[in-house]
Each structure stands twice: as structure tokens, then as C-alpha cells.
Amino acid sequence: MGELDSIFNPGSVAVVGASRTPGKLGYEILKNIIDAGFRGKIYPVNPKADEIMGLKCYHSISEIPEPVDLAVIVIPARFVPDTVKEAVQKGVKGFVVISGGFREVGGEGVELERRLVRAVREGGARLIGPNCQGINNPHVGLCATWPLSTRRGPVAVVSQSGTVAAFMATGLEGEGIGMSKFAALGNKADVDEVDMLNYLADDPDTEVVALYLEGTSRGRELMEALRRCASRKPVVVIKAGRTEAGAEAVASHTGTLAGSAEVYEAVFRQTGAVAVDTLEEFFDAAKALAAFKPPKGPRVMVITSSGGSGILAADAIESRGMELAKLSEDVLSRLREELPYFCVIRNPLDLTGSAYAELYDKALEITKDHDGIDSYILIFGDPIPGAFEVIEKHLRETEKPILVAYLGGGDIEVEERRKFYEAGIPVYPTPERAVVALYNLWRSRKG
Amino acid sequence: MGELDSIFNPGSVAVVGASRTPGKLGYEILKNIIDAGFRGKIYPVNPKADEIMGLKCYHSISEIPEPVDLAVIVIPARFVPDTVKEAVQKGVKGFVVISGGFREVGGEGVELERRLVRAVREGGARLIGPNCQGINNPHVGLCATWPLSTRRGPVAVVSQSGTVAAFMATGLEGEGIGMSKFAALGNKADVDEVDMLNYLADDPDTEVVALYLEGTSRGRELMEALRRCASRKPVVVIKAGRTEAGAEAVASHTGTLAGSAEVYEAVFRQTGAVAVDTLEEFFDAAKALAAFKPPKGPRVMVITSSGGSGILAADAIESRGMELAKLSEDVLSRLREELPYFCVIRNPLDLTGSAYAELYDKALEITKDHDGIDSYILIFGDPIPGAFEVIEKHLRETEKPILVAYLGGGDIEVEERRKFYEAGIPVYPTPERAVVALYNLWRSRKG
Numbered sequence: 001m002g003e004l005d006s007i008f009n010p011g012s013v014a015v016v017g018a019s020r021t022p023g024k025l026g027y028e029i030l031k032n033i034i035d036a037g038f039r040g041k042i043y044p045v046n047p048k049a050d051e052i053m054g055l056k057c058y059h060s061i062s063e064i065p066e067p068v069d070l071a072v073i074v075i076p077a078r079f080v081p082d083t084v085k086e087a088v089q090k091g092v093k094g095f096v097v098i099s100g101g102f103r104e105v106g107g108e109g110v111e112l113e114r115r116l117v118r119a120v121r122e123g124g125a126r127l128i129g130p131n132c133q134g135i136n137n138p139h140v141g142l143c144a145t146w147p148l149s150t151r152r153g154p155v156a157v158v159s160q161s162g163t164v165a166a167f168m169a170t171g172l173e174g175e176g177i178g179m180s181k182f183a184a185l186g187n188k189a190d191v192d193e194v195d196m197l198n199y200l201a202d203d204p205d206t207e208v209v210a211l212y213l214e215g216t217s218r219g220r221e222l223m224e225a226l227r228r229c230a231s232r233k234p235v236v237v238i239k240a241g242r243t244e245a246g247a248e249a250v251a252s253h254t255g256t257l258a259g260s261a262e263v264y265e266a267v268f269r270q271t272g273a274v275a276v277d278t279l280e281e282f283f284d285a286a287k288a289l290a291a292f293k294p295p296k297g298p299r300v301m302v303i304t305s306s307g308g309s310g311i312l313a314a315d316a317i318e319s320r321g322m323e324l325a326k327l328s329e330d331v332l333s334r335l336r337e338e339l340p341y342f343c344v345i346r347n348p349l350d351l352t353g354s355a356y357a358e359l360y361d362k363a364l365e366i367t368k369d370h371d372g373i374d375s376y377i378l379i380f381g382d383p384i385p386g387a388f389e390v391i392e393k394h395l396r397e398t399e400k401p402i403l404v405a406y407l408g409g410g411d412i413e414v415e416e417r418r419k420f421y422e423a424g425i426p427v428y429p430t431p432e433r434a435v436v437a438l439y440n441l442w443r444s445r446k447g
Numbered sequence: 448m449g450e451l452d453s454i455f456n457p458g459s460v461a462v463v464g465a466s467r468t469p470g471k472l473g474y475e476i477l478k479n480i481i482d483a484g485f486r487g488k489i490y491p492v493n494p495k496a497d498e499i500m501g502l503k504c505y506h507s508i509s510e511i512p513e514p515v516d517l518a519v520i521v522i523p524a525r526f527v528p529d530t531v532k533e534a535v536q537k538g539v540k541g542f543v544v545i546s547g548g549f550r551e552v553g554g555e556g557v558e559l560e561r562r563l564v565r566a567v568r569e570g571g572a573r574l575i576g577p578n579c580q581g582i583n584n585p586h587v588g589l590c591a592t593w594p595l596s597t598r599r600g601p602v603a604v605v606s607q608s609g610t611v612a613a614f615m616a617t618g619l620e621g622e623g624i625g626m627s628k629f630a631a632l633g634n635k636a637d638v639d640e641v642d643m644l645n646y647l648a649d650d651p652d653t654e655v656v657a658l659y660l661e662g663t664s665r666g667r668e669l670m671e672a673l674r675r676c677a678s679r680k681p682v683v684v685i686k687a688g689r690t691e692a693g694a695e696a697v698a699s700h701t702g703t704l705a706g707s708a709e710v711y712e713a714v715f716r717q718t719g720a721v722a723v724d725t726l727e728e729f730f731d732a733a734k735a736l737a738a739f740k741p742p743k744g745p746r747v748m749v750i751t752s753s754g755g756s757g758i759l760a761a762d763a764i765e766s767r768g769m770e771l772a773k774l775s776e777d778v779l780s781r782l783r784e785e786l787p788y789f790c791v792i793r794n795p796l797d798l799t800g801s802a803y804a805e806l807y808d809k810a811l812e813i814t815k816d817h818d819g820i821d822s823y824i825l826i827f828g829d830p831i832p833g834a835f836e837v838i839e840k841h842l843r844e845t846e847k848p849i850l851v852a853y854l855g856g857g858d859i860e861v862e863e864r865r866k867f868y869e870a871g872i873p874v875y876p877t878p879e880r881a882v883v884a885l886y887n888l889w890r891s892r893k894g
Contacts, residue, residue, distance in 0.1 A: 100801065105789060133800070147830070147857030161755020162800060163828030166855030167877070214758065240755055245771050246762035249795050253754035278879040279759060279854075307700035308608020308687055311661060312726060315693035324692050342552060348696050353580070353609060354547065381610030383594070407726075408613030410594030430614070432725040 004126060004191065004199045006094030008137045008181055010069030011040045013144070014061055014092070016083055017074035017099075018044030018052050025098060026074040028146045029134065030055075033072075036136075036143035036150045043068060061087045070094040072134065072144045077101030080130065081115035088123025095120055096144055097130035103187050104131050104253075117189050126195075132186025133162025136169070138179055139205050145169075145182060153178020153424065154207035154290045158196045160185050161240075164212045164279065171283045176424035177290050180205040194218050197225035201232050209235040210286040211273075214250045215259055219267075226271035234289045234444040235273040238282040239264050274444050284433055285440035287426045292401035294445035295375035299325035300438065302348035303363050305355035306381025306408065309431045310348030313377050313405075316435035322442065324348070325373040334366045357386030364394045364402075375442070376402040377434050383412035388419035395425065401441060405434040451573060451638065451646045453541030455584045455628055457516030458487045460591065461508055461539070463530055464521035464546075465491030465499050472545060473521040475593050476581065477502075480519075483583075483590035483597045490515060508534045517541040519581065519591045524548030527577065528562035535570025542567060543591055544577035550634050551578050551700075564636050573642075579633025580609025583616070585626055586652050592616075592629060600625020600871065601654035601737045605643045607632050608687075611659045611726065618730045623871035624737050627652040641665050644672035648679050656682040657733040658720075661697045662706055666714075673718035681736045681891040682720040685729040686711050721890050731880055732887035734873045739848035741892035742822035746772035747885065749795035750810050752802035753828025753855065756878045757795030760824050760852075763882035769889065771795070772820040781813045804833030811841045811849075822889070823849040824881050830859035835866035842872065848888060852881040 013033065019026030030044055034053060043064050044057040051057050058064050061071060061083065071087045073080055077099050084095060102113035113130065120127040128135055134145030138152045145162075149169045157172070157179060159165035165184040172179050180203065183196055193213055200206045209229060216222045229235050241250035242261040268275040274289075276282050300317050302324065304310035314324055324347045327335075335345045339359060344350035351359045360378060367373055380387045391404055404420070404427045406413050420427040428434035460480065466473030477491055481500060491499040494506045505511050508518060508530065518534045520527055524546050531542060549560035560577065567574040575582055581592030585599045592609075596616045604619070604626055606612035612631040619626050627650065630643055640660055647653045656676060663669045676682050688697035689708040715722040721736075723729050747764050749771065751757035761771055771794045774782075782792045786806060791797035798806045807825060814820055827834045838851055851867070852875045853860050867874040875881035 100789065100799065104791075104799075159755070161753060163753030163855040164755045164759075166829075166857070170855065170857065212755065214755065238759075240758040240762060243762045243765035245765040246758050249754075249758040249761045249793075252791055252793055253758060253797065278763075279756075279877040280880065306608060306610030307696075308606070308611045308659065308661065309726075311687040311693050311696040311700060312611075312685075314696045315687060315690045316725075318690035318692040342547065344551075344699055346696075346699055350700065352547065352551075382613075408610040408617065410613070410617065430726040433727065 004195065006069050007096065007126060007128060007135060009140060010094055012043065012066065012068050013038065013040060013070045013072060013142065014043040014045050014064060014068045015072050015074065016045040016061060018046050018057065020049060020052050029072060029074060029098065029144055032143040032146060032148045035148055036138065037141035039140050041066065062090050068092050070096065072096045072098065074098045077109060077112050081112060081119050084116055084119040088119060088125055093125045095125060095127040096135050097127060098132060098134055100131040102130045113187065113189050120190055127190035128183055129186040130189060133165055133184035136179065136182035145184065149173040149179060151176065151178035153180065155179050155286050156181040156200045156203070156206040156209045158183050158185065158193060158209065159212035160188065160214050161212055162186070167279060168210060168283060168286065174421065175287065176421040177287055178424065192216065192218065194221045194225045197229040201229040207233050208286055208289040209233060210282060211235060211237045212240065213237060214240050214253060223267050223271060226267065226273050230272035236282060236285045236289060236440065237268055237273045237275050238279065239275060272446065274440050276440060281436055284428065284437040288403060288437040288441045289444055291426050292441055293399060294441050295401050297374040298322040298442060299372055299374045300377055301325045301367055301373040302377045302379065303351065303360060304348050304379035304381060305351050305353060305384060306379055307350045309379045309381045309405065309407065310350055313379060313431035313435055314348055316432045320435065320439040322439060328370060328372060331367055331370050335363065338362055338366060353382055355382065355384060357384055357390050361390045364390070368394065368398050368400070373400065375400055375438055377431065377438065378402055378404045379431055380404065380406045381408050383409040385412050385416065387416045391425060392423060401438065403434040403438045404428065405431045451642065453516050454543065454573060454575060454582060456587060457541055459490065459513065459515050460485065460487060460517045460519060460589065461490040461492050461511060461515045462519050462521065463492040463508060465493050465504065467496060467499050476519060476521060476545065476591055479590040479593055479595045482595055483585065484588035486587050488513065509537050515539050517543065519543045519545065521545045524556060524559050528559060528566050531563055531566040535566060535572055540572045542572060542574040543582050544574060545579060545581055547578040549577045560634065560636050567637055574637035575630055576633040577636060580612055580631035583626065583629035592631065596620040596626060596629070598623065598625035600627065602626050602733050603628040603647045603650065603653040603656045605630050605632065605640060605656065606659035607635065607661050608659055609633070614726060615657060615730055615733065621868065622734065623868040624734055625871065639663065639665065641668045641672045644676040648676040654680050655733055655736040656680060657729060658682060658684045659687065660684060661687050661700060670714050670718060673714065673720050677719035683729060683732045683736060683887065684715055684720045684722050685726065686722060719893065721887050723887060728883055731875065731884040735850060735884040735888045736891055738873050739888055740846060741888050742848050744821040745769040745889060746819055746821045747824055748772045748814055748820040749824045749826065750798065750807060751795050751826035751828060752798050752800060752831060753826055754797045756826045756828045756852065756854065757797055760826060760878035760882055761795055763879045767882065767886040769886060775817060775819060778814055778817050782810065785809055785813060800829055802829065802831060804831055804837050807834070808837045815841065815845050815847070820847065822847055822885055824878065824885060825849055825851045826878055827851070827853045828855050830856040832859050832863065834863045838872060839870060848885065850881040850885045851875065852878045
């Protein structure tokens with residue numbers, strides 16, 4: 001059991017500052033833990049309430065008659081250090097402090113954070129936050145954050161920024177990919193990205209780590225942690241503060257040094273982390289890494305119903321340093337024989353606007369054992385029902401990644417997209433986004 | 448009246464190949480024209496039916512007792528040239544040939560296309576297509592394409608690719624921006640991008656032109672048409688086939704030469720067209736251009752509830768060659784006085800996770816007359832109700848563009864987003880996409 005298990009896998013959780021008022025964080029957090037179906041015991045703590053959401057409410061944490069592993073704290077900053085002291089005396093080993101008003105506001109907040117950390121350390125406990133958006137472990141129903149996410153899956157989200165974390169959680173939930181762990185680190189007064197990477201490297205539920213980073217105070221340890229984690233599972237990382245303007249904003253956001261963009265780039269490259277440029281690319285890459293193994297090489301087969309989308313895919317493939325797979329004479333002649341006359345037999349294989357799902361099936365069938373193809377971009381650029389079933393079937397039969405773009409398909413697209421989401425199979429809104437996700441998948445290969 | 452008005456603004460339309468079978472193009476097209484509420488007369492033509500969707504059906508186009516301006520044709524290619532001959536004898540001046548099976552399939556298709564064009568030209572008529580996804584003019588309810596789009600707005604979509612056109616139409620419809628004209632040009636046997644640009648330059652309903660281009664056979668005329676059109680209204684263009692792989696795919700898609708990427712880039716730059724890299728950027732830029740005038744300069748004010756998102760925005764601003772606005776001492780001290788203690792007073796202005804809509808209102812109020820600010824990026828990175836009302840109010844009061852990103856806001860975000868869509872005010876899903884749209888808006892300025 002890792003030392004962060006008191007936080008991510010507690011037997012019981014106290015919500016200090018639990019509230020009966022919808023809209024208040026102390027309400028949302030307690031409600032989300034209940035709604036996510038937390039497996040352990042839940043103790044609301046609030047000096048002014050006897051019951052909240054049907055649960056007995058305690059007036060202080062020491063009043064709770066049974067052991068508490070984790071305390072999630074949502075009370076004003078000035079009360080936090082003493083509350084934590086009381087909690088560690090009770091034996092609490094894990095803290096998540098959502099409340100703001102610490103180092104980030106300067107002045108007495110700095111001293112409050114110092115006292116908070118001291119209390120945690122003296123108790124041999126660990127702390128996430130303060131000034132953070134909480135944690136989640138959907139595998140045990142512990143959604144001590146917002147919005148509510150319950151889908152279990154392979155992606156761990158680690159982020160200084162609560163909004164970035166919530167953006168990822170929302171997407172992974174909505175598109176059926178799911179999360180293994182979620183940690184919005186906030187001020188990182190105790191647990192930071194290094195601790196998280198080390199924990200997640202050993203976490204069997206985590207197969208992909210998605211890390212948003214503004215800076216670090218532990219450069220060497222970060223490098224080691226990245227290397228160790230990335231040697232076991234893909235780590236996709238977005239570094240904010242890569243420009244001068246961004247770096248200045250980092251300094252004022254969490255008081256950390258953004259550091260040189262070049263140094264970070266080198267670190268990511270050397271440790272095998274996959275660094276991306278935008279929030280959308282970050283999400284798209286995590287999605288692809290959650291679903292597919294990296295392709296064995298750069299040779300991509302494009303199958304499309306839209307000639308134009310196929311060209312945009314070809315442009316994106318070449319400009320990212322991958323290439324269109326060359327088809328053997330044998331494969332080409334089989335395609336010519338078995339596909340209707342209106343198809344354009346090459347790569348991109350253009351099934352044209354007359355395409356229907358069975359043609360994609362046939363095209364995959366004919367090409368799938370071809371050694372010259374490492375991966376697929378499949379573009380449904382029309383209202384094509386049955387797209388999902390074809391992809392789902394072939395993903396059961398091949399290890400080659402098949403990245404799907406669906407666009408321009410009206411109501412049928414909406415319906416097909418829903419099926420992809422339910423099954424947790426990635427689908428992208430444009431050819432370029434599918435290609436860039438494939439590119440990041442390819443970059444995640446070892447060696 | 449422009450010569451393409453017989454196509455985009457006809458008094459009457461015949462749908463040749465109209466069908467009673469849902470799923471068939473001849474059904475979908477007729478249904479969409481009816482459902483879009485076309486103002487003129489609609490004549491289904493089908494030799495085997497007497498009535499379709501409650502309309503009297505004619506067995507041939509010459510049977511129609513009244514004049515017909517536009518014929519939308521959805522019958523097998525081999526019947527098309529003779530049908531067009533018959534129609535021009537009846538006085539039809541506009542044709543949209545949806546059917547494929549012409550030049551793009553080679554062989555006898557090439558000859559069919561030649562005969563089609565000859566018939567059109569001999570009749571002094573104009574033709575869009577063949578092998579295309581039709582046209583739309585929501586201002587008169589003429590949705591001779593799919594999916595159904597009815598929202599009137601300022602954006603004209605012109606595209607060789609039907610899927611790209613449909614992708615744009617779906618987005619502009621769904622996000623409440625709306626279209627002025629829509630033309631999926633297909634094989635461009637007669638009307639091409641040059642004709643469309645010249646027509647749209649004079650079209651009072653069109654304020655923005657979004658052009659997807661694979662290549663042209665009229666380089667010099669394209670340059671002139673781009674220059675003329677872009678001098679009157681912004682033209683955003685995506686050129687497919689910019690790489691070797693893409694250019695090869697272009698050649699096999701529509702038989703046009705993609706041409707050198709560098710030459711096209713120079714043409715776009717010299718003519719004042721705004722060239723973009725991806726389909727998503729194409730849509731995002733059209734959205735911004737539809738709603739805002741270009742900012743007067745590169746100085747951007749960022750207001751955010753999410754520190755992390757603010758940093759990502761700052762990075763994107765600087766890496767696109769824009770800059771964070773410098774705030775005057777006067778503005779800074781007013782912000783310090785009037786905003787709560789927890790706000791971080793700088794640019795990006797971080798209202799923090801404790802933000803609520805009134806703080807954005809106040810921040811806009813204090814900064815809006817500051818000469819040093821040319822535009823705004825507003826980031827709602829939490830569940831913040833009332834975001835829409837604040838933006839809507841300030842857009843009525845200022846000419847400075849305000850580009851909004853909303854993310855990480857759960858159900859409240861969904862609800863707010865809906866309000867933006869209903870009002871047709873652009874909202875972006877990530878800070879970077881809002882910034883890139885702003886950048887393209889900035890590039891669209893004259894001189």
C-alpha cells in the first residue's frame with residue numbers, strides 16, 4: 001500500500017465543512033462523494049448541524065467515534081491548521097484541503113500554510129492542496145471534487161490547475177474513457193507532481209498519466225519520477241508557462257518558477273514523456289493512449305468517405321513526420337476487385353459520399369494483415385450508420401490502432417458518436433485531431 | 448441581380464429525382480427544401496410518382512406548367528445531360544447536380560461531364576457540381592443539401608468538399624452563428640471558387656466568406672477574386688494539399704493540381720485572405736469573424752477564474768505574436784480597490800475559483816475604456832452562472848472583441864453555453880482555441 005493510499009483509497013472519509021446549502025462547496029463535495037457511491041464510511045463534520053443528506057453530522061472531527069483515514073477540508077483558511085492538528089491526533093493520515101486563502105493570497109496566508117504543513121508533517125500524514133479542486137478515485141467512488149465523475153478507466157489526471165483537471169475529467173467522463181485517479185494539486189504544499197508520478201507509476205488501475213504542470217521546485221526528482229513512470233506507462237504532459245508572458249503568469253499564479261521552456265522540453269524528451277501544446281491536444285492524446293497501444297511504425301492507412309477530409313488527414317500526417325502507408329500490388333488489386341467501382345483505390349482510400357459501413361468493414365478486412373500498415377485513420381464524413389459496429393469489431397481483431405474521425409454526419413453522426421462514447425472507443429471531431437492524437441500515440445512508443 | 452441568383456435566389460425549384468424513400472438523396476433534399484420553408488414554388492420531378500410529400504409530382508421537367516428557375520438534379524449520371532438539355536429548353540437558368548459518376552470516376556464519366564457542361568453553356572445557364580453536396584441559402588429557405596440548416600447569418604461557406612461544407616454548416620447552425628450562402632462545389636465543372644468569390648463579394652447578406660480549396664485551374668482570376676472579395680469582407684481560407692502526400696491526394700480527388708503550398712501562401716497573404724491550418728481553426732475563425740470587428744492592435748486583456756487557463760492563454764497569445772496588454776497604474780489601482788482581496792490584479796487578471804459573474808462585469812467595466820487594451824479573452828473556468836448575461840451586455844457597449852472560453856464548468860457550463868448558442872455569440876471550449884480565433888480576427892484587419 002503506497003503512502004498516498006490514505007488519500008486515494010481510504011476506508012473512511014470526513015468532510016469538514018459539510019454543508020446543507022446547495023451551491024456551497026461543502027455541499028457539492030459531500031453530495032458528490034455520496035452520489036459516486038463511496039465504498040467506505042462518510043462523516044460530515046459541521047458544528048451547526050446534526051444531520052446532512054441523511055448522514056449523522058459530527059460537530060468536530062474528534063467527536064467521530066470510529067477511525068477516519070481521510071479528511072476533506074472546506075472551511076475558512078484560518079481554522080484549517082488547528083482542525084488538522086485535531087485530526088492528526090485522531091489518527092487521520094490523509095488530508096485534502098480545498099479551501100483557498102493560503103500562500104496564494106500572500107500575507108498571513110503564507111503563515112497559515114506553514115502551520116498547516118507543520119501539523120500534517122508532525123502527524124506523519126500527507127496533504128493535497130491547499131487551494132485545490134480535490135481528488136477522485138472512481139474505482140472506490142471517492143469523488144471529493146466537482147463536477148461529479150464516476151466512470152472508472154485507465155487515465156490518471158494530475159494538475160496544479162483545478163479547471164484543467166475538471167476539463168479533463170468532464171471529457172473523460174462524457175466520452176466514456178474514464179479515470180483511475182484525479183488530483184488537483186493546488187498550492188502543492190505537501191504532495192506535488194513528483195509524489196503523484198511515483199504513486200501512479202505503481203498504481204495498477206492507472207495505465208496512462210495526464211499531467212498539467214506549471215513548474216516544479218524539485219527538478220531532479222521530477223526528472224527521475226518522469227523517467228520511472230514513463231518507463232511503465234505513457235505520461236502525457238502539458239507545460240504551461242512556455243513563453244515569457246506565460247512564465248510571468250505562472251509566477252503570480254502559484255509562486256513557482258516556470259523555468260526555461262527548452263529545459264522542460266529536453267526533460268520530457270529524455271524521460272519519454274509526451275509533451276503536447278494545447279489543452280485539446282492534451283485531452284485527445286490521453287484518450288488515444290487510454291485505448292490503444294502505440295503503432296509499430298509511422299505508416300498510416302487512411303480510409304474515408306470524404307475526399308477532402310482524406311486530404312486534410314494526409315497533410316496532417318506528413319506535417320507531423322508520419323507517412324501514408326504504401327499499399328502492395330496484391331492489396332490494391334483485392335481492393336479493386338472487392339470494392340464498388342466508385343471507390344478511389346489508393347491511400348487515402350476514398351469510399352466517396354456513396355460509402356456505407358460495410359465498405360469500411362471490407363476495406364479493413366482486406367488491408368488489416370498488410371505488413372506495410374502500422375495504424376489507421378478512419379474518417380466517416382457523411383451520415384453513415386453502423387460506423388461504430390465496424391470499428392468495434394475490428395478493434396477486437398487487431399492490435400493496430402484505429403483512430404476515428406466523424407464529421408458532417410448530422411443526426412446519424414450524433415447517434416453513432418453516442419455509441420462510441422458508451423463503449424469508451426475514441427472518436428474525434430476532425431481528421432486533423434485524429435491524426436495529432438495518433439501522432440502522440442506514436443511518440444509514446446518506447447525506444 | 449448577380450448571374451448566380453438563379454441558383455441561390457430562385458423563384459421556383461424543381462427537384463429532379465425526388466423520391467418517396469427516406470434515406471435516398473432525392474428524398475432528403477426535397478424534404479430539406481420543404482422543411483427549411485423555401486419561399487418559392489417547389490416541383491418534385493419523378494416519372495414514377497404523382498405526388499411526393501404532399502406536392503404534385505411531375506413526370507418530367509418539361510411537364511411543369513410554370514417557369515422553373517433552378518433544377519436540383521439527383522438522378523443517375525447517364526440521364527443528366529439530356530435532362531439538362533430539356534430543362535434549358537424550358538428556360539431553367541440554374542442547375543445544381545448532386546449526382547456523382549462524372550469526371551471523378553474517369554472513363555465515360557468524363558464524356559458525360561463534357562456533355563453536361565455543353566448543355567448548360569448552350570442554354571446560357573450556370574451549374575454547381577456535378578458530384579457535389581448541393582447549396583443552401585437560409586435567407587430564402589433553400590436548403591438543397593444535407594443536413595438541414597436554416598439559421599440565417601453572415602457566413603458564406605464555399606467548399607469543394609461536401610463533408611467540409613457540412614461540418615461548417617452543422618457548427619454554424621448548432622452554435623447559432625448562421626449562414627448566408629452555402630455551396631459545395633464538387634467537380635466545379637462550371638461554377639468554381641472564382642465565380643463564388645465574385646458573387647459573394649457583392650452579396651449583401653454575406654459578411655464573411657469561409658473557403659475550402661484544394662486547387663484551382665484559374666490562378667490569376669482566383670488572385671483577383673480573392674483580392675476584390677477580401678477588400679470588402681473577411682475571407683478565411685483553408686488550403687488542402689499543402690504537403691506532398693496531400694497534393695497527391697488532391698490530384699486523385701478532383702483531378703486538380705494542388706499547386707505549391709508556398710505560392711498559395713503568398714497569394715493569400717498578398718490578397719488579404721486569412722489562411723488557417725486545420726478544419727477546427729477554420730470554423731473557429733469564421734465564428735469570430737462573423738461576430739466581431741478586428742481588434743485595433745495586438746494587446747489582449749485576459750480575465751479568468753482559472754489561473755492555469757490564464758497561463759495557457761498567455762502562452763498562446765505570445766506564441767502567435769500578440770501580447771498581453773499592459774495595464775495603467777490607474778486601472779490597476781481601480782481593480783485593486785473594487786475587486787475582492789482574493790483576486791490577482793495583473794494581466795491575466797485572475798478572479799480565482801471564487802469568481803462569480805459580477806466580478807467579470809466589474810473587471811470589464813473598469814478596463815473597457817483603457818486605451819492600452821485592444822481585445823479581451825474571457826475565461827470562465829468554473830461553474831459560473833450569469834456568464835452569458837455579462838458578455839451580452841458588454842458586447843452591446845464596446846467595439847472591442849471579447850472572445851470567451853468556457854470550460855470545466857459542469858452542468859452550469861452546459862446551460863450557459865446554450866445561451867451563447869441561442870444568441871449566436873461565440874464561445875470556445877479551450878483558452879487556446881479562443882486565442883487562435885482572436886489571432887485570426889486580428890490578421891483579418893486591413894492594412
